Amino acid sequence: MMNAWERIQPILEKSLKPGIFQLWIKPLKGEYHQDSNRLVLEAPNDFIASWVKDKLEDAVLSSGMEVLGKKPELAITSPDNNCKTSPLKVGRMVNPEEKPALPSRKALKIVSGFKFFFRDFVVGPCNELAYVASKSFCSERISSDQLFLCSSTGLGKTHLAQSMGNHLAEISNTKNIRMAYLTAEEFASQLVMALKSRRMDEFKARFRDQIDVLMLEDIHFFQGKENIQNEFLSTINSLQCQGKKVVLTSTFLPKELKDIDSNIVSRMCRGFLAVIERPDLQTRREIIKNKAASMQIDVPDEVTDFLAGKIQQDIRQLESCLQNLVFKARMLKEKISLELANQVIKHFDVQEHSLSMDDIINQVCKLFDVSLDSISSKSRKKQYVLARNVAFFVARRHTEASLKEIGYKLNRRHSTVIKGITSVEKELSRQSPLGRQLEQTISQIVS
Template sequence: MIAPMMNAWERIRLILEKSLKPGLFQLWIKPLKGDFDSESSALKLEAPNEFIASWVREKLKDLILESCRDVLGTTPELTVTCAKAAPRGLPIGAGKSIAREDQLALPVKAALKTTTGFRFNFEDFVVGPCNELAYVASKSFCRQNVSSDQLFLCSSTGLGKTHLAQSMGSHLAGLSNKKSIRLAYLTAEEFASQLVMAIKSKRMEEFKARFRQEIDVLMLEDIHFFQGKEKIQNEFLSTINSLQCQGKKVVLTSTFLPKELNDVDSNLVSRLCRGFLAVIDKPDMGTRRKIIQNKADSLKADLPEDVADFLAGRIQKDIRQLESCLHNLVFKARMLKESISLELAMEVIKNYDIQDHKLDMEQILKQVCGLFDVSLDAICSKSRKKQYVLARNVAFYVARRYTDFSLKEIGGHLNRRHSTVIKGITNVEKEISRNSPQGRQLQQTINQVVV
């Protein structure tokens, strides 16, 4: 017997999630609402806007029907409609959401966050010498009287730039009950995907109106994704210039400073250097200890001082790893019905230990070659064999993060230009952030290199 109608769509969605790339699933399938009528064997899908509905009809209909056959054993009649648009002029932020999907015509995951959709806020952010300037700048940016219309946050992975970006979004969501604040929050990759889809579906005017006219604040993460993408850079530059002319605000984040970006138009680099630029550095021991204690308090865990000092001393450059390690320590102690101890912490940290060793390039290359079972000559060669490329990229990533070498110096050790180094680092970061099987394998490899 066919499962209840919502269960049918949920099962179909699971198959589609496995069939599609994560970005495509998040952009085009996740926003859909499904209703399966078993009597008429009809599947009705509702998209938040016509832009998504049209794309699904044109590009994904066959794949959806194939997934339907797998779940239902038959091919239903499929219709994809658009949700009824709300009256124009409603204040974004009224009620529960900071931005209505049908007003901005954007996928939920890609651009719009509800008031509860932002995971972080300023109250949860631990301030120290390493991030105080970025914290103050972010809080000030939310005020109406601030003179700058652009904020650029830069840091290595896991040091808090996303926390601050989402804190700004959360703060603005609170203000939206009093003022009409329209906010779009998305990654550079999601911006690029929507632009490409708009070009292919000949809906560029909708895209331009959406990002230039229908929002007050644009928040874009990981803008180094635009490297080497000339057409996307041009549209992005036109977008932020248009927003600036209207007195609207732009928040940008990246792992790299504007001057470090490669294959980026000089006009865009100049534009990125405007406004306020805040760099978040590696946290000192005191800040790391405060972060651990703050996390322990949120978990209602009794954390001994010697354990806090141990964790803060061993995991020095990635706050996400530090918090994850503590979370797993607390979980393991509760599962075993034991008190948190230094001995238990030593067991747990084996999977997280990224102690700040004084690594040099020779050590890094020797470790990487051993772990990938390749020779130094192989990864220094011009070969594009996958195993060699992965080994090179891991070497780039570790050297950038755990040494003081410049991009040019890192590239020189492997006969590569600094632009290739940036691309390799970006690819490793992307895989790790997606938590893909390859990303998890790369993270384990990196941990072995630096331990």
Template structure:
């Protein structure tokens, strides 16, 4: 029998046959299943394209690892530090900041410090901040093109208050990506937004880039970071030791600051290993322990001149100087040659042009080779690990065994 149904006004409604109710329930269930299946198919399609279903709004609570407070300022970086603080406080009379330096000298620290400082503003609504590398920007653009979501992509990056874009040298030779970055920077500047860029190379050294894009890079404030001197390295060690909550003896601090001269990452890594060793052995940090750890980084001060770099790279990659300088495109020759470019730029005062002249190569070839090596080393691939290990051994003590 069909149940009686009471209407909203309390009157008795007409009875509804049970069969009709059953059909209605089945129809609703079918529509629900159909909707779930459609959403699952859409999710799978988006996953295949590598594009997130819902592009989130610019994140105001990113996990910033660095801040201005933990940045050690010295003669080598004080201009870059002041400019970065200035663009946050709007005291810098430019809406674009271009930071450049060799690897491991503080570009990423300052970029993240800018983002963190802006996101912690409390006297007004937090600004919309986007932080990513140029390679990530390109990858997301490709995914958006495949998914026909370009308008959505543009809306995400052109409607922010601050864009923090790292490693813009990755854009060299990639015209489609350059066009999009140029359009994005133009759109941001027209709405009064701020742009902070970083690169391993000075803006003037970038090649195979649209002249308008280079002009945009140079239109703001340019700040270069040099290698830290002894006193700055010493203060970095003291600051990192404070963060590790350990007491670092003065003689140990001097020892590490005197022997680790390449970059800040090496200093941090050496100290981190020293602290871990002391904790594992439940011992106080001593000169003897410091010398043991230091042996993994630099047995003695290695002066890496160009000829020495060439010799050690040839030994490490098992090739001759003639093969290194050849026009062959064999992978091992190219990787070895790019490794020389990378080490020569990092450890000598030679310009990109001077390095290229040693190999009868153009300035742009050297720049491209260094970019290629840096990208390879950042990837967890067999070749990337092999190159990283080889170059690390060269830098640590000048003696290498090819992995």
């Protein structure tokens, strides 16, 4: 027998726009408590919970009344607001005079453990320069102690950075090369911790004297953080003076970054800079073949061509789509075919047609149920900010518009566009509940 929420959902589906129902109602789990006449809905994250509460409460109550014969009390929860506890109430007591422990030196001494290798990187016209520069950087065939890798999400920055880590460890005479590999956000967090605990000498020693190579991902995180920028610049200058290596990655070119000290921008441009472009059709084919070979499966050429033609923006998505196709074929005990590929690819970001900025903004407004005036306004309301950020992210990936042009469309500055894109990338990469929701939303916008 269907429970009350299962009977309420079809009524909501009929009364709401399809996109609204899919994004905001379908992820909810519900339970009706008859003794208290209470309908409890659990959202996957706090954002969806507050959005449903603000926008759809009346619709839910109206549908609930139709099923139950009376209007229920509505409670909307999420793991975000159910599990918040003070760190001082958990575990041992914290002495306010006690200095928090910084990551140990061992945490910076990396010999192996990176997931990616050069041998697994598929080289094509889109990434050949970055690949050659990365390999040469390891063998000192280029006269630079710094390499800057730039590309959109999912095109291979991390793959090359980790491959350099593995390669440097392999060729080191001592087999004991000291590397610090972390994101710019993690670097900033460790710096703040050191400042609070008055252990800056230890922090400086760790990142300047105790390592041979510093690898920092997503350095655009430093935008607008003046104190952190100062320490970062001092760190890489110190490493350079000692002849040590620095690898930086970002979604943006140095010249595109705003609220970054001009000395840092100059320093970033001083080393070797390599941009990874979107993969061409042949490279995408080779990526599929390479992945299939590593999985020891046979993928028909027609399926390879179909997937390579449909997913053009993101190598991670291309590989994920293949993995899902293989899994489905094995579960159903079927051969990999075009028919099966057609079923799987519906859930991915496929390139069917070109998108304009107006198309993207209209879709965002429709799916978030907001007006153009709202997301163009100065309001910092959470749903407006998220809608704007999604529009920025999709426009960056699916149009040729510059950051300045994207910002102009929504009455925002260049630097705000970068922050918005970075925020969405962070949620997507973490695969948080909100990140998975954004992934679904973006898929609907571009499909």
